[in-house]
Amino acid sequence: MHTTSISPYVVETQGLTKSFGERTVVRGVDLRVPRGSAFGYLGPNGAGKTTLIRMLLGLTPASSGQMQLLGLPVPERRADALARVGAIVEEPRFHGHLTGRENLRVVAAARGTEAFDRIDGALEQVGLTARAGDRVKTYSLGMRQRLGIARCLLADPELLILDEPMNGLDPAGIQEFRVFVRSFVEEGRTIVLSSHLLDEVEKTCDHVAIVDGGTIVAQGSIAELRGEGHTLFVETDDHQLARRVLGESTAVERIVDDGTVLAVSILDARVIPDLNRRLVEAGVSVRRLEPQQASLEQRFLEITTRLENAA
Amino acid sequence: MTAFALPAPRLVAADVLKLRKNRSLAVVTSLLTIGAVAITVLVIELMHVANPAKNGPVGGVNNLGHFASLIGLLGAAAAAIVGSRVGAGDKDAGVYRDLVVTGRSRTSLFLSRIPAGAAFLLPFVAAAYAFAAVSSVALAGSNPMPDTRLLALTGLWTVLSVAFFYLLSVAVAALLGSRSYAIGVVLAFRLAITPVIASISALGVVRELMPGVAIQSLAPSALGDAARMGPAIPMSTGAVAAVLVGWAVVAVAAAGWRDVSRDA
Numbered sequence: 352m353h354t355t356s357i358s359p360y361v362v363e364t365q366g367l368t369k370s371f372g373e374r375t376v377v378r379g380v381d382l383r384v385p386r387g388s389a390f391g392y393l394g395p396n397g398a399g400k401t402t403l404i405r406m407l408l409g410l411t412p413a414s415s416g417q418m419q420l421l422g423l424p425v426p427e428r429r430a431d432a433l434a435r436v437g438a439i440v441e442e443p444r445f446h447g448h449l450t451g452r453e454n455l456r457v458v459a460a461a462r463g464t465e466a467f468d469r470i471d472g473a474l475e476q477v478g479l480t481a482r483a484g485d486r487v488k489t490y491s492l493g494m495r496q497r498l499g500i501a502r503c504l505l506a507d508p509e510l511l512i513l514d515e516p517m518n519g520l521d522p523a524g525i526q527e528f529r530v531f532v533r534s535f536v537e538e539g540r541t542i543v544l545s546s547h548l549l550d551e552v553e554k555t556c557d558h559v560a561i562v563d564g565g566t567i568v569a570q571g572s573i574a575e576l577r578g579e580g581h582t583l584f585v586e587t588d589d590h591q592l593a594r595r596v597l598g599e600s601t602a603v604e605r606i607v608d609d610g611t612v613l614a615v616s617i618l619d620a621r622v623i624p625d626l627n628r629r630l631v632e633a634g635v636s637v638r639r640l641e642p643q644q645a646s647l648e649q650r651f652l653e654i655t656t657r658l659e660n661a662a
Numbered sequence: 663m664t665a666f667a668l669p670a671p672r673l674v675a676a677d678v679l680k681l682r683k684n685r686s687l688a689v690v691t692s693l694l695t696i697g698a699v700a701i702t703v704l705v706i707e708l709m710h711v712a713n714p715a716k717n718g719p720v721g722g723v724n725n726l727g728h729f730a731s732l733i734g735l736l737g738a739a740a741a742a743i744v745g746s747r748v749g750a751g752d753k754d755a756g757v758y759r760d761l762v763v764t765g766r767s768r769t770s771l772f773l774s775r776i777p778a779g780a781a782f783l784l785p786f787v788a789a790a791y792a793f794a795a796v797s798s799v800a801l802a803g804s805n806p807m808p809d810t811r812l813l814a815l816t817g818l819w820t821v822l823s824v825a826f827f828y829l830l831s832v833a834v835a836a837l838l839g840s841r842s843y844a845i846g847v848v849l850a851f852r853l854a855i856t857p858v859i860a861s862i863s864a865l866g867v868v869r870e871l872m873p874g875v876a877i878q879s880l881a882p883s884a885l886g887d888a889a890r891m892g893p894a895i896p897m898s899t900g901a902v903a904a905v906l907v908g909w910a911v912v913a914v915a916a917a918g919w920r921d922v923s924r925d926a
Contacts, residue, residue, distance in 0.1 A: 460673045461764040
């Protein structure tokens with residue numbers, strides 16, 4: 352795959368702000384989307400997700416701030432950047448009286464000669480080859496979503512920006528979409544997926560930014576945001592001995608014993624194999640050694656609750 | 663990226679495809695142009711056959727003027743419908759933003775739509791006029807038959823009239839961002855406002871600023887009153903050209919600016 356830039360981030364914004372009159376919907380956003388990631392842009396409805404995407408794509412001007420797409424400043428070099436970007440903003444829309452293939456031809460005409468050669472491959476990739484000759488007005492919402500992705504693929508995109516892409520997909524469609532995202536990212540490409548569905552973002556993405564009230568309140572890898580591994584649940588045949596062994600490690604901050612399970616607070620998840628080794632060498636039979644799996648939803652609620660309390 | 667700002671032939675072809683595959687648009691356009699002339703010819707011919715002493719033949723110079731006037735009038739309605747679809751069809755369908763995110767300049771997208779709509783509309787107008795011209799010669803009967811020069815001049819005048827209102831419709835639709843409003847505005851301007859202003863002689867030379875008046879003054883004189891709607895207001899060719907070019911340039915420039923500056 353040809354890449355247009357060596358920047359480690361495919362999307363970077365600095366102090367990006369958008370106001371409509373007195374109302375500010377995007378407020379000083381500093382966003383960094385790592386190259387080759389499946390990036391979730393997560394927030395409730397009305398958080399300013401779509402407005403940020405619209406600014407990135409040049410559909411609406413920013414009130415202030417800077418943006419770079421694929422390492423290129425926009426809007427100054429918007430055309431160069433967008434040549435390798437595919438996007439679905441809000442729901443995918445088409446000319447209903449044209450067939451799926453004709454709708455792709457219309458967009459390919461705007462993109463350039465190479466895009467025409469990608470039409471068949473894009474239709475095949477989204478499983479619409481058999482229905483490509485049917486008018487789009489006969490398509491289901493799920494089929495339109497897939498045709499929207501096929502339209503994005505005409506750009507041979509380094510970056511795919513999808514706004515609420517799982518709307519209208521049935522469970523099988525969602526599963527297919529996750530597989531598509533993984534294969535897309537494995538090719539070294541990047542996908543930015545805006546959604547209000549925390550669970551879906553958690554299952555599909557490896558990096559995330561949480562946005563609320565037009566501001567990014569947290570961003571990083573999913574593991575970082577979940578705080579994964581900072582609490583360890585341990586079950587053994589000898590809790591007393593296990594407590595003593597674990598307590599000797601400088602990586603352990605605190606141990607709470609409820610009689611059945613030890614809840615061990617640790618500074619760094621990387622020490623878990625070492626703790627396991629210590630227990631086994633001390634003759635403790637370990638039945639369970641499990642990092643706490645806090646969900647993104649828990650973290651999201653913690654963050655937004657903290658912000659509400661602070662306000 | 664300069665070439666990316668220019669209308670590309672493939673982009674024009676894609677815009678023609680959007681129009682050509684729209685069955686209802688094709689049916690309405692053909693009815694307002696070819697259909698209107700065909701029905702008129704048929705009715706007049708039937709009346710002539712039924713009572714030749716009372717009803718004259720379909721053909722002749724005078725009826726050619728009537729046909730040209732009919733095509734100009736209903737062609738303006740077709741122009742408003744096609745032009746408004748060209749000017750605001752992508753926005754109405756919600757696909758304009760998908761074209762913008764290709765990186766193609768909005769100016770290029772706008773300029774590509776104009777020839778595409780003309781390529782769709784004008785063949786209908788030309789066919790309607792060709793039918794009228796053939797009828798005016800073949801079915802002239804005892805009426806004076808139009809010569810080749812008059813046929814050519816009348817044809818050019820008819821196509822120019824429709825083409826101008828098509829261009830105006832594209833611009834108004836792009837400015838308003840709405841097909842239905844654009845159709846209403848253009849038809850009101852063509853069918854109501856222009857005749858009213860043209861009939862107010864107190865306005866004097868101001869009337870010549872109306873494009874409908876300027877186009878009317880270009881009608882071949884041999885057609886006489888047959889092709890006239892409203893009072894005769896003579897204008898020089900230079901004045902006509904200035905009025906039409908001025909309207910076209912201002913309308914397209916304003917529409918292009920609006921297309922580029924509005925949120926997609």
